[in-house]
Amino acid sequence: MDSIFLYIGSLLAGILGLLWGADKFVAGSASFARSIGISSLVVGLTVVSVGTSAPEIIVSINAALDGSSGLAVGNALGSNLANVGLVLGITLLITPIPIYRHLLTEESLVLLVITALAGICLYNGVLGRLEGLFLVLLSVPLLIMVVKYKKSHPESSEPQTIDSYPINNALLKFALGLVLLLVSAEITVWSARSIATSMGISELVIGLTIVAIGTSLPELAASVMSAIRGHHDIALGNIIGSNLFNLLLVMGAAGAINPISLDPAVFTRDYLAMAAITALLVLLLAINLRNNNRTAQLPKWAGVILLSAYCLYYLVLWYSTTGG
Numbered sequence: 001m002d003s004i005f006l007y008i009g010s011l012l013a014g015i016l017g018l019l020w021g022a023d024k025f026v027a028g029s030a031s032f033a034r035s036i037g038i039s040s041l042v043v044g045l046t047v048v049s050v051g052t053s054a055p056e057i058i059v060s061i062n063a064a065l066d067g068s069s070g071l072a073v074g075n076a077l078g079s080n081l082a083n084v085g086l087v088l089g090i091t092l093l094i095t096p097i098p099i100y101r102h103l104l105t106e107e108s109l110v111l112l113v114i115t116a117l118a119g120i121c122l123y124n125g126v127l128g129r130l131e132g133l134f135l136v137l138l139s140v141p142l143l144i145m146v147v148k149y150k151k152s153h154p155e156s157s158e159p160q161t162i163d164s165y166p167i168n169n170a171l172l173k174f175a176l177g178l179v180l181l182l183v184s185a186e187i188t189v190w191s192a193r194s195i196a197t198s199m200g201i202s203e204l205v206i207g208l209t210i211v212a213i214g215t216s217l218p219e220l221a222a223s224v225m226s227a228i229r230g231h232h233d234i235a236l237g238n239i240i241g242s243n244l245f246n247l248l249l250v251m252g253a254a255g256a257i258n259p260i261s262l263d264p265a266v267f268t269r270d271y272l273a274m275a276a277i278t279a280l281l282v283l284l285l286a287i288n289l290r291n292n293n294r295t296a297q298l299p300k301w302a303g304v305i306l307l308s309a310y311c312l313y314y315l316v317l318w319y320s321t322t323g324g
Contacts, residue, residue, distance in 0.1 A: 007194040014188030015214035018055035021180025025054055028173030031165045053245040055215035057253060058185040063207075064254040066189055071196075072254035073127065073262060074207025075215065077270045079250070080243045081208075082216040084277045085310025088239050091224050092303025097236055099298055104285045107240045110142070115278050118247045121255070122267045132255020139248040188214075204263065205321055208270060209314075216242075236298075243278070269320060273313045280309060 056079050063072040091097065117138075121131040165173065192206045254260060284305070288296040 004198050007191045010187055010191035014184045014191055017180050017184025019217055021177045021184055022054040024173045025177025025181055028170045028177055031170040035167055053242050054181060056246055056250040058181045059188055059215060060250045060254045062185040062189045064257040068189060068193055068203050069260035070202055070204035071192055071207040073251055073260060073266060074204040075211050076246045076251035077274045078208035078212025079216050079246050080274045081277055081313060082213050083239045083243055084281050085306050087216060087220045089303045089307035092298055092300055094224060096297045096299050099285055099296055101289055103236060104289055108282045108285060111240055111244055114244055114247050115275050119271055119275060122271050125262050125264055127255035127260040129256055129259050132252045135248045135252030136256055277309050
């Protein structure tokens, strides 16, 4: 009995270390990139965007190296579910979010395409090395396209505020953050596997639930604070961007490192639930932009719907893993 408390405490410590490490890692790398002449816009769209997914990426890589394929894929799919259902749902309950037509016609369209590609990769129950590598490499042209578009359409971007530090301090923050990420990821994967073994549940379920929610906390904090401060485009943009990187880098890296054989439920239950809540988000955007207005709002009732859908998924997950 004492062991389970040790594992739970270690998991919480690992997740906190991931969050703190990601913060230092992003601050240091963004400040360094800015100090060598890279624009705040480019830094914000690349370093900062990828950095918010750093906990998921590092956990996924560690899990794949340790042979915990279920944990790696569960973390990616579960984080996407949490980002839309939990993070965006809570953010909308705090304040309605103004939305812009480009979120529907551009960002959401890309997210739907990448979600469909991820489904094709998972459909046969195997995420192979070539499929994983394809997803990882796909993130490169995607980032280039985003940067080029935002440069040519600056009106569609919120101004990026990057904290500046002396180069030595920036490199120190970067190194400290990276070490914290690596150590904390090892602790997180070890404790998650230990909890799964002790409680007789699959690593996949731990990845879909505890680890996914824990590693989604940066998105929750960033989205809530952005919405409160009035940077509404950032609040929704963070979630869409994070979900893209979760599918391309988090899940892709796991498959590229170690080919993964998956339970059929990963596709029929978890992937389809993630695809459904993604489609629900796009539908809510379309409904609230239906009058062809350039801008509209995602109201608080949309947050209730997303949170309800997320809770429904948990009921399905609980029922399917316990037999009712």
